[in-house]
Amino acid sequence: MLKRPPQRTILTYGTFDLFHHGHARLLSRLTALGNEVIVGCSTDAFNAAKGKQSTLPYAQRRAILESCRYVTHVIAEEDWDQKRTDIVNYNASVFAMGDDWEGRFDDLSDLAEVIYLPRTKDISSSLLRTRLTLEDIRVAG
Numbered sequence: 001m002l003k004r005p006p007q008r009t010i011l012t013y014g015t016f017d018l019f020h021h022g023h024a025r026l027l028s029r030l031t032a033l034g035n036e037v038i039v040g041c042s043t044d045a046f047n048a049a050k051g052k053q054s055t056l057p058y059a060q061r062r063a064i065l066e067s068c069r070y071v072t073h074v075i076a077e078e079d080w081d082q083k084r085t086d087i088v089n090y091n092a093s094v095f096a097m098g099d100d101w102e103g104r105f106d107d108l109s110d111l112a113e114v115i116y117l118p119r120t121k122d123i124s125s126s127l128l129r130t131r132l133t134l135e136d137i138r139v140a141g
Contacts, residue, residue, distance in 0.1 A: 008034030008093035011086060011112070013077050015042040017054040019064045022119065027070035029117055030096055038090050039065050040077035049079075087111045 010030045016023055016039070030037045042050075044058045054061065058076070065074045075086065083105065087095060092112050095105060099116040108114055 006034055009036040009038060009091055010034040010094045010096055011038050011040070011083075011090060011092035012096045013040035013042070013083065014098075015047060015052065015054050016061050016065055017056055019061070024068070024070070026098065026117060026119075027068055031070045033094050033096065033115070036072040037070055038073045038075060038086075038092065039071050040075050040083075040086065041065055042077045046078050083108060084111065 010033050012026070012030060014023075027037060027039070041058065041062050042052075042054075044054065047054055056064075062074050062076075065071050073090075075090075083095070086092070087108060088111065094115055095108050095112045096115040096117060097105060098119045100119055102116045105114055
């Protein structure tokens with residue numbers, strides 16, 4: 001008999017640039033925690049405010065997330081402070097992030113269970129960008 005996830009809404013955030021198996025693994029694990037997974041995808045403007053630049057524009061990253069079977073709904077992440085409001089507005093029971101953010105969002109525990117999941121080893125969008133840049137150099141050279 002298949003075990004169904006509890007009736008809870010899970011909320012997570014990220015840039016989700018260069019979508020890879022680590023992203024898919026994170027989202028898959030979130031579906032085991034609840035029946036609805038809402039993903040806040042960082043906008044290009046928010047990334048710029050954080051000093052980051054993604055390889056893919058927001059609209060493309062959002063479209064990739066929306067096509068993922070683990071994701072129920074995608075929202076725009078436009079600033080740091082919206083998380084508290086989003087937890088309330090989407091009635092989220094769980095706020096989940098990768099463990100590289102451990103402790104950063106503990107202040108949200110008055111509204112939802114805060115969980116930090118282990119990252120997938122040896123993969124990240126930053127690593128993929130570095131590999132792509134090295135490959136571009138080899139091809140150009």
